[in-house]
Amino acid sequence: MAPTPSGPALGELLAELQSYGVRVEDTIQARRGGAGPSDAGMIRVEGVPITFPFTADYVAESPYVLRPEGPEEGPGGWGVYREGRRLAGAEVPPRPRFYDMTTADGIPYWKIALLHLDSLASTVIQTCLYWGKDDQCRFCGIELSLEAGRTIPVKKPEHLAEVSVAAKELDGAVDVTLTSGGTRFRMRALGEERIVETPLVGRHQAHNFAFTLALLDAGAPAEPPDGVRVRRSPIVLASMAGDVENVRLLLSHGAKASAEAAAEAVTFGHADVLAAL
Numbered sequence: 001m002a003p004t005p006s007g008p009a010l011g012e013l014l015a016e017l018q019s020y021g022v023r024v025e026d027t028i029q030a031r032r033g034g035a036g037p038s039d040a041g042m043i044r045v046e047g048v049p050i051t052f053p054f055t056a057d058y059v060a061e062s063p064y065v066l067r068p069e070g071p072e073e074g075p076g077g078w079g080v081y082r083e084g085r086r087l088a089g090a091e092v093p094p095r096p097r098f099y100d101m102t103t104a105d106g107i108p109y110w111k112i113a114l115l116h117l118d119s120l121a122s123t124v125i126q127t128c129l130y131w132g133k134d135d136q137c138r139f140c141g142i143e144l145s146l147e148a149g150r151t152i153p154v155k156k157p158e159h160l161a162e163v164s165v166a167a168k169e170l171d172g173a174v175d176v177t178l179t180s181g182g183t184r185f186r187m188r189a190l191g192e193e194r195i196v197e198t199p200l201v202g203r204h205q206a207h208n209f210a211f212t213l214a215l216l217d218a219g220a221p222a223e224p225p226d227g228v229r230v231r232r233s234p235i236v237l238a239s240m241a242g243d244v245e246n247v248r249l250l251l252s253h254g255a256k257a258s259a260e261a262a263a264e265a266v267t268f269g270h271a272d273v274l275a276a277l
């Protein structure tokens with residue numbers, strides 16, 4: 001058997017697999033689209049985790065082939081080949097066992113979270129206020145999985161906990177990634193409830209000023225109220241982020257130019273924030 005690559009040679013091979021894609025000679029567990037990684041085969045090559053394209057048109061021209069092989073070829077059960085020559089051993093993870101389970105209220109676990117090698121992932125809110133609008137992010141497929149019936153709109157905390165435990169115990173999941181579509185933020189201030197047109201995630205940074213202003217206008221204090229402990233006050237966070245507009249806004253609403261805020265501005269190199277403080 002030819003020697004298997006390691007070090008820079010293995011790195012070069014992995015980069016080529018990701019660039020050219022890999023033609024797969026059998027069925028593998030993989031993602032084709034929707035929220036999360038698209039057109040992504042997920043395998044280990046010589047023990048190194050890697051994702052690679054395998055359904056895009058250009059992959060038909062790739063010189064690389066992923067081929068099932070017998071135990072005599074190696075322990076992983078698969079090999080990466082180029083022009084008939086075996087380059088490396090590969091391991092294709094089996095279908096996770098927790099995919100066969102359902103919640104007590106009848107939801108298949110695989111509709112709640114998916115396993116990417118040993119990393120569990122879930123889109124907690126599968127809709128986005130930008131979806132179908134002119135300013136929808138062009139790369140995003142968040143609602144495609146929903147339209148295809150491969151997931152549910154909202155994952156409850158108890159469902160996520162149940163699935164996470166099963167994924168860890170049955171399939172060796174070691175971490176969890178949670179994402180969400182942009183959603184409206186319902187806030188309460190001075191007893192008034194308003195809907196703020198600001199997504200909680202995704203692009204909230206771009207709307208940060210408007211969001212802070214809306215909170216302050218609704219009566220939210222610029223400093224944490226007495227007796228409320230927070231890890232970092234709003235002005236410290238804005239100083240860390242170099243968000244000089246918000247720093248000025250908070251100062252104008254009574255926030256204190258604290259030594260901690262100044263220290264963060266210095267640490268992160270935000271001279272304009274330091275000057276504003």
Ligand code: SF4
Nearest residue numbers: 128137140181182202
């Ligand atoms: S804000 Fe997030 S979920 Fe919404 S369209 Fe953009 S990337 Fe997709």
